[in-house]
Amino acid sequence: MKLLSPEELERALRDIGAKRYHRLHPFHAMLHGGKCSKGQVQAWALNRYYYQAMIPIKDASLIARCDDSAVRREWRSRLVDHDGEHEGEGGIARWLKLTDGLGLERGYVTSLRGLLPGTRFAVEAYVNFVREKTLLEAIASSLTEMFSPVIISERMTGMLANYDFVTRETLSYFDKRPPQARRDADFALSYVKQNARTPEQQQAALAALEFKCGVLWTMLDVLDHAYVSPKHVPPGAFVPEDH
Amino acid sequence: MKLLSPEELERALRDIGAKRYHRLHPFHAMLHGGKCSKGQVQAWALNRYYYQAMIPIKDASLIARCDDSAVRREWRSRLVDHDGEHEGEGGIARWLKLTDGLGLERGYVTSLRGLLPGTRFAVEAYVNFVREKTLLEAIASSLTEMFSPVIISERMTGMLANYDFVTRETLSYFDKRPPQARRDADFALSYVKQNARTPEQQQAALAALEFKCGVLWTMLDVLDHAYVSPKHVPPGAFVPEDH
Numbered sequence: 201m202k203l204l205s206p207e208e209l210e211r212a213l214r215d216i217g218a219k220r221y222h223r224l225h226p227f228h229a230m231l232h233g234g235k236c237s238k239g240q241v242q243a244w245a246l247n248r249y250y251y252q253a254m255i256p257i258k259d260a261s262l263i264a265r266c267d268d269s270a271v272r273r274e275w276r277s278r279l280v281d282h283d284g285e286h287e288g289e290g291g292i293a294r295w296l297k298l299t300d301g302l303g304l305e306r307g308y309v310t311s312l313r314g315l316l317p318g319t320r321f322a323v324e325a326y327v328n329f330v331r332e333k334t335l336l337e338a339i340a341s342s343l344t345e346m347f348s349p350v351i352i353s354e355r356m357t358g359m360l361a362n363y364d365f366v367t368r369e370t371l372s373y374f375d376k377r378p379p380q381a382r383r384d385a386d387f388a389l390s391y392v393k394q395n396a397r398t399p400e401q402q403q404a405a406l407a408a409l410e411f412k413c414g415v416l417w418t419m420l421d422v423l424d425h426a427y428v429s430p431k432h433v434p435p436g437a438f439v440p441e442d443h
Numbered sequence: 444m445k446l447l448s449p450e451e452l453e454r455a456l457r458d459i460g461a462k463r464y465h466r467l468h469p470f471h472a473m474l475h476g477g478k479c480s481k482g483q484v485q486a487w488a489l490n491r492y493y494y495q496a497m498i499p500i501k502d503a504s505l506i507a508r509c510d511d512s513a514v515r516r517e518w519r520s521r522l523v524d525h526d527g528e529h530e531g532e533g534g535i536a537r538w539l540k541l542t543d544g545l546g547l548e549r550g551y552v553t554s555l556r557g558l559l560p561g562t563r564f565a566v567e568a569y570v571n572f573v574r575e576k577t578l579l580e581a582i583a584s585s586l587t588e589m590f591s592p593v594i595i596s597e598r599m600t601g602m603l604a605n606y607d608f609v610t611r612e613t614l615s616y617f618d619k620r621p622p623q624a625r626r627d628a629d630f631a632l633s634y635v636k637q638n639a640r641t642p643e644q645q646q647a648a649l650a651a652l653e654f655k656c657g658v659l660w661t662m663l664d665v666l667d668h669a670y671v672s673p674k675h676v677p678p679g680a681f682v683p684e685d686h
Contacts, residue, residue: 220678317657318664321564328571410679414560417677421561422661424675425668432667434660435463436653 201399209393209402213340213409217347220413223354225420227428232354234362239440241363242302243427245295246438247319247419249309252295252373254323256282261331262338271335274387281380294373301370314438318422326415333408340392340405341412345385349378444642452636452645456583456652460590463656466597468663470671475597477605482683484606485545486670488538489681490562490662492552495538497566499525504574505581514578517630524623537616544613557681561665569658576651583635583648584655588628592621 204212222228230236231244259278266272284290299309308314330338352374359366368375396402426433433439447455465471473479474487502521509515527533542552551557573581595617602609611618639645669676676682 224678226673226675316661317654318561318565318661321568321658321661322561324571325564325567328567411560414677414679415564418559418561418564418665421665421668421675421677424673425664429673430469430667432469432664434657434664435467436657 201403203399204402206393209396209405210389212402212406213343213389213392214346216406216409216413217344220410220417221344221347221351222413222416222420223347223351225417225424227420227424228351228355230428232358232362234358236363237440237442238302238363238365239442240427241359241366242299242304242440243438244423245299245302246304246309246314247316247423249295249299250312250315250319251323251419252282252292253310254327255291258327258330261327262335265331265338266335271391277380278384281376291373291376294376298370298373301367302365313436316422316426316437317434319419322415322418322422326412329408329411334404336392336395336401337404337408339388340396340408342388343385343392343409344412344416345381346389348381348385352377352381444646446642447645449636452639452648453632455645455649456586456632456635457589459649459652459656460587463653463660464587464590464594465656465659465663466590466594468660468667470663470667471594471598473671475601475605477601479606480683480685481545481606481608482685483670484602484609485542485547485683486681487666488542488545489547489552489557490559490666492538492542493555493558493562494566494662495525495535496553497570498534501570501573504570505578508574508581509578514634520623521627524619534616534619537619541613541616544610545608556679559665559669559680560677562662565658565661565665569655572651572654577647579635579638579644580647580651582631583639583651585631586628586635586652587655587659588624589632591624591628595620595624 227244231241236244256279259275259282263272263275263279266275280290282291284293287293296306296309300306312320326341329341333341356371356374359371360368392405396405426437427440427443431443433443470487474484479487499522502518502525506515506518506522509518523533525534527536530536539549539552543549555563569584572584576584599614599617602614603611635648639648669680670683670686674686676686
């Protein structure tokens with residue numbers, strides 16, 4: 201292990217995204233290319249809801265273990281983005297507009313009864329990682345946001361063009377995210393470049409981003425297995441009408 | 444929710460096994476029926492190694508939060524079963540005989556480098572469940588052992604009959620397990636029947652067993668997805684030679 205310059209570290213982080221970010225997963229090509237049935241889109245939105253719902257828990261866990269007021273203050277904006285200022289606002293509420301628009305009953309979605317166990321385990325692994333690893337690793341694990349503006353723009357265009365059951369209104373979550381993600385990723389990347397000062401810290405930051413790519417990838421693997429091929433839904437999980 | 448008699452509770456627990464235990468997963472039919480390639484058996488053993496390796500961590504976590512000396516003493520035998528009395532003994536060491544026998548390099552197996560991320564998340568979800576839930580739920584989550592003697596006997600017979608790369612020696616793990624599992628399951632079942640005294644506690648115990656069935660099931664789902672259909676290995680995970 202050698203010490204990387206901040207620019208080399210950034211390149212190595214971006215390289216992980218180029219190889220492991222879930223934009224490369226076949227399910228996303230299906231989703232964005234209009235190849236999903238409505239039931240498959242429902243299953244995706246239902247499972248992804250749990251990820252959205254846990255993001256503020258994850259971010260508050262990070263703030264809770266951070267002894268730097270400036271970092272805590274900066275990170276707080278993520279809580280606002282997801283929970284909003286008032287009832288019905290924020291990213292989680294906008295995600296529920298999507299599940300509403302897809303015809304899923306809201307109480308069923310938020311009860312998590314139909315969730316794939318694999319989704320639950322992957323999301324909880326992310327929250328626990330942020331609780332238990334170093335602050336540097338917790339921050340580095342958020343860096344998948346460096347890669348999200350591209351996937352979100354592909355998703356908006358692809359889903360609007362290809363599905364008559366999707367409207368701009370139901371996709372309002374994605375309208376808001378790219379500038380938030382860019383701001384967050386800029387802060388986190390600059391933190392990691394400044395604070396990963398030994399080869400060990402740099403390797404830990406790279407491993408944290410690999411770990412997080414594994415979380416997002418596994419969420420699509422379990423979705424694909426249950427609803428695309430071989431369409432093998434685990435006992436108790438959501439079964440779409442068109443399954 | 445009504446209060447169940449201890450016998451009704453036991454029936455409800457056994458009914459969960461009948462519907463959700465991973466013996467029902469198609470991967471097990473393949474594995475035991477001789478339909479797996481050597482690479483698929485390797486991938487199963489490699490991933491399942493992590494489960495085996497974490498079992499004493501899980502059991503020590505349970506002992507660590509238990510204020511009843513009699514329960515702690517009883518539970519301690521599980522540590523002995525898995526870690527043995529001396530180097531090279533116990534369930535983990537016997538599992539490594541299996542991975543050795545399958546031609547996997549031991550350092551690679553124990554490094555966990557080839558592990559599917561979904562295996563990691565499922566196993567860690569189990570350990571965290573035992574750390575964080577009530578003692579009753581932690582004990583109830585072990586009750587999949589009620590169902591394991593049958594699956595183990597099917598596995599021994601099926602694997603010995605169907606794979607020339609498997610020997611009785613490499614399967615020594617499974618020789619030892621059934622009497623241990625029976626003793627452990629008897630104790631845990633009797634604990635749960637005695638200590639789940641309200642409808643809420645009984646429902647929590649049932650949910651704990653459902654959760655644990657989901658852990659084992661998801662481990663096979665991610666394995667199946669990566670190595671059987673659609674054989675889509677996540678970035679960085681083990682790729683068998685015959686994949």
